[in-house]
Amino acid sequence: MMADWFSYSLTDFLLFAPETYQRLFVRYNQAVWPAQIVGALGALVVLWLVLRRADSRIAIGMVHALPAIGWLWIGADFLYQRYAVINWAATWPAVGFMVQGVLLLAVAAIAPRPAGHAPPAARIIGLGLMAAALVVMPLAGPLAGRPWGAIETVGVTPDPTAVFTLGLLAGTAGVWRLILLPVPVLWCLFSGATARAMDTGDAWLLPVLAAAGLAAALLPRPAPAGRG
Amino acid sequence: MTGGRGRRAAAAGTALMRPIHSTGLMMPAVGLGTWITFNVGNDPEAIAGCTAVMKAFFEAGGRMIDSSPMYGSAQMVVGRGLDALGRPQAVYAADKVWISSGDDGPDQIAQSRALWGVPQFDLMQVHNLRGWEAHLETLFAMKAAGRLTHVGITTSEGRRHDTFEQVMASQPLDTIQITYNILDRAVEDRILPLARERGQAVIVNRPFRQGALTRRLAREPLPGWAAEIGAGSWAKALLKFILSHPDITCAIPATTRVDHVRENLDAARGPLPDAALRRRMIADVEAI
Numbered sequence: 001m002m003a004d005w006f007s008y009s010l011t012d013f014l015l016f017a018p019e020t021y022q023r024l025f026v027r028y029n030q031a032v033w034p035a036q037i038v039g040a041l042g043a044l045v046v047l048w049l050v051l052r053r054a055d056s057r058i059a060i061g062m063v064h065a066l067p068a069i070g071w072l073w074i075g076a077d078f079l080y081q082r083y084a085v086i087n088w089a090a091t092w093p094a095v096g097f098m099v100q101g102v103l104l105l106a107v108a109a110i111a112p113r114p115a116g117h118a119p120p121a122a123r124i125i126g127l128g129l130m131a132a133a134l135v136v137m138p139l140a141g142p143l144a145g146r147p148w149g150a151i152e153t154v155g156v157t158p159d160p161t162a163v164f165t166l167g168l169l170a171g172t173a174g175v176w177r178l179i180l181l182p183v184p185v186l187w188c189l190f191s192g193a194t195a196r197a198m199d200t201g202d203a204w205l206l207p208v209l210a211a212a213g214l215a216a217a218l219l220p221r222p223a224p225a226g227r228g
Numbered sequence: 229m230t231g232g233r234g235r236r237a238a239a240a241g242t243a244l245m246r247p248i249h250s251t252g253l254m255m256p257a258v259g260l261g262t263w264i265t266f267n268v269g270n271d272p273e274a275i276a277g278c279t280a281v282m283k284a285f286f287e288a289g290g291r292m293i294d295s296s297p298m299y300g301s302a303q304m305v306v307g308r309g310l311d312a313l314g315r316p317q318a319v320y321a322a323d324k325v326w327i328s329s330g331d332d333g334p335d336q337i338a339q340s341r342a343l344w345g346v347p348q349f350d351l352m353q354v355h356n357l358r359g360w361e362a363h364l365e366t367l368f369a370m371k372a373a374g375r376l377t378h379v380g381i382t383t384s385e386g387r388r389h390d391t392f393e394q395v396m397a398s399q400p401l402d403t404i405q406i407t408y409n410i411l412d413r414a415v416e417d418r419i420l421p422l423a424r425e426r427g428q429a430v431i432v433n434r435p436f437r438q439g440a441l442t443r444r445l446a447r448e449p450l451p452g453w454a455a456e457i458g459a460g461s462w463a464k465a466l467l468k469f470i471l472s473h474p475d476i477t478c479a480i481p482a483t484t485r486v487d488h489v490r491e492n493l494d495a496a497r498g499p500l501p502d503a504a505l506r507r508r509m510i511a512d513v514e515a516i
Contacts, residue, residue, distance in 0.1 A: 011438075012385075015300045016267045017484070023271050085269040086300045 010197040016086045018198040025150035025157065028082055032156060035073075039155025040134060042066045043164055047130050050171055057111040064108035067165050070155035071183075072101030078157065093187055097158070100165075100183040107176050114173035116222050125216035126171025129209055133164035137205070144201035159206055162187045166213025173221045185214055243289050244496040246477040248378060249427040250402040255320065257471050257496040259292030260285050260489065261433060261482035267300035277484060279309040284486045286316045288493035294405075294431070294480045295344075296324040296355050297336055303343040310345055321346045322431070324355035324382060330362020337366075353380035353405055357388055357395065364399055378402035384433055386414050396422050405431040408476065409441060410469045410513050420475040429477035435470050436463065436481060444516070451512050453505055458498040463488065467495035469509050472502070 029036065046063045054060075075097025083090040118126065137160040138151050154160045162184040169177040169184075188210030195203035244257040260282070268274035282293070295302045303323065310319060321344055327336050337352060352367050354360045360381060370376040380403030383392050396404060396419070404423055406415045412434070423430050436442045445462040459465035463481075470479045481492045501509060 015264065015298075016269075017264055020268050020271070020274065023274060024269065027271060082269070086267050088298075088300060 010193055013089075014194070014197040015088075018200070020086060021194075021198065022146055022150045024082060024086065025152065026147060028078060028157075029149055029151065032077070035156050036151075036153045039070060039153055039161075042069070043130070043134050043154040046164075046168065047127070047134070050127065050130065050168065053117070055113055057113070060113065061108040061111040063168060064104045064111075067155070067161070067168065068101045068104035068108060070101075070161045071097050071104060071165070074156070074158050074161060075101060093158075093190055096183045096186065100180065103180055103183075104165075107174075107180070112174060112176070116173050118171050118173045118216075118221060119219050122216040122219045123171045125212055126167045126169070129167030129170060129213050129216075130164050131167075132209060133160040133167060137163060137209075140202040140205055146200075158187055159191055162191075163206070163209045163213065166210060166217065170213050170216035170219075172217075175221075177217055181214065181217055185210060242497065243493065244471060244500075246429070248402060248429040248477065250400075250429075251377065253377075255429070255478050256289055256291050256493070257476070257478055258290065258467065258493050259294060259320075259322075259431070259478045259480040260290055261480040262293065262295040262302040262306060263299055263433075263482050264438070265482040265484045266295070266302035266305045268305055269301050275305055275308050278305050279312045280486050281483060281489050282306070282309040283313055284489045285493065286313065286318050288490055290489075290493055291318050291320040292322055292351075292431075292478055292480065293319060294322040294324075294433075295340075296326055297340055298324070298326045298355060303340055307343045307345045315345070319346075320350045322351040322353065323349050324353045325363045325367070326355035326358055328359050330359050330366065333359070333363045333366045337370075348375050349377075351378040351380055351403060352376055353382045353403065355382055357381060357383060357391055360395060364395075368400070378429075380404055380428075380431070382431075382433070383407070386412065389414065389419065393418060393422060396426055396428060401426070401428050403429045403431055403477070405433055407434045408432045408470060408473070408479075409435050409437060410466055410510060411437065411441065413510075416473075420473065424475050430475055432470055432476055432479040435467060435479045441466060445513070448516050451508075453501070453508055453512075456499070456505065457501050459495070461491060464491055464495045465509070467492060468500050469506060471496060472500035472506060 046066050049059045049063050075094045079090050079094035079097055084094060133154050138153050141150055141152055142148050152159055154164045165184050169180055188206050192203065192207040195206065245254040246257050247254055266278050268278060293306060295306055297303065323340050325333050325337055327333060341349065354363045367376060367379040371379055380401055381392065381395055382405035384407045386407060406419060408415050420430065442463050450462065454465050457468050459468055467479055467481065470476055483489050483492065
């Protein structure tokens with residue numbers, strides 16, 4: 001039985017044609033417009049707060065609550081209502097996205113102020129990933145030959161939202177980041193495998209960004225300074 | 229047989245028909261698969277494209293459409309197409325049960341039937357032998373009750389052939405579905421002879437290796453023998469190779485294109501390669 005599993009290739013698990021996958025994004029983007037603008041503006045607010053090292057309860061709440069909205073929306077609408085129609089396996093990621101949204105909201109509600117900061121390298125990688133999710137990832141599809149209408153943007157489609165969140169977690173010192181890591185990492189594995197099976201020109205991008213985000217998020221945080 | 233060099237000929241213009249031996253039902257030798265190609269979700273434009281393929285399929289004399297709950301939205305798309313085409317009487321509805329629990333089989337079959345919008349299936353197959361013991365019990369009971377015409381099992385890409393043979397040998401199956409094409413011929417040794425011995429009709433999936441074979445051969449010129457069998461394309465030649473095996477009942481290529489579905493059905497008309505030409509075809513394709 002195990003030998004049977006080894007006889008499968010990635011493409012054996014691909015249930016749809018690449019054109020169908022592109023059309024899914026085209027139709028979704030048309031249906032939710034102008035949510036793409038709202039998602040990008042929300043991501044810019046989060047990026048700005050992280051750049052400013054804002055660590056008030058309100059700021060920490062916002063940098064987690066804003067992405068949470070994206071995760072919940074993508075899980076319920078894009079993955080469950082739309083993607084799962086052509087890929088029954090997407091039901092599980094849909095649940096994962098909603099769980100991630102709830103976890104982010106929980107962190108936002110508690111809004112614990114982290115003791116200390118992320119190491120400089122992790123912070124730089126984190127900010128870089130957030131910027132890449134905002135700017136580079138939406139351009140990757142058209143540069144790889146996919147239609148502009150299928151553009152993938154932060155807060156609205158899963159890949160850039162996962163990378164943006166990994167960037168956020170990489171630049172965070174709080175220990176809660178560790179429970180927020182599995183879902184985006186697992187999604188990047190799932191989506192990266194899908195892109196690889198479809199043999200898209202930019203299939204390497206998501207796994208590389210995710211690996212950088214995971215490594216940066218797992219870098220040890222300096223112990224908080226003692227109080228006198 | 230006619231006297232033409234390297235070929236067996238069917239009557240010109242008449243589509244090749246082969247029997248489902250257990251009931252004697254004659255089936256056009258080319259059907260329509262839905263794996264990947266019909267999994268287009270709720271996209272109205274793409275559903276219309278699939279409906280056009282089905283329309284061309286029926287117009288060209290096709291009957292067997294094969295799907296599965298594993299194929300995402302394909303069953304729903306077939307059902308929408310049948311609705312749009314006014315529920316063609318010609319359709320031979322072939323589907324699969326694909327769920328681990330035998331207890332869940334009847335519900336899944338009922339759901340599939342609702343998606344197709346058919347009163348009952350002509351053929352229900354146990355997909356990739358998943359939970360085959362319990363599902364075959366269900367399917368044979370449905371057949372005995374007159375709620376199903378034919379019962380079968382499927383595999384693909386050569387998987388679990390040992391178990392497949394055991395089930396073929398021990399169960400009163402009407403059909404089997406296997407992978408067979410000019411490069412994947414493992415079934416010739418044991419499975420096809422066993423099907424002949426057991427009187428089981430043979431349905432062929434992946435005739436073009438999910439398009440990989442035709443994409444690979446598209447860069448190569450058609451050999452001279454293609455003209456001998458009236459094949460103006462690699463796809464037609466590859467299908468004629470499959471249909472020339474006497475134990476094959478029906479091949480089910482999948483496509484999203486109307487011109488391709490017409491070409492596929494046309495492969496069942498005119499001459500087919502004989503044994504000598506089959507050997508040349510294999511040698512030529514393996515050499516590419």
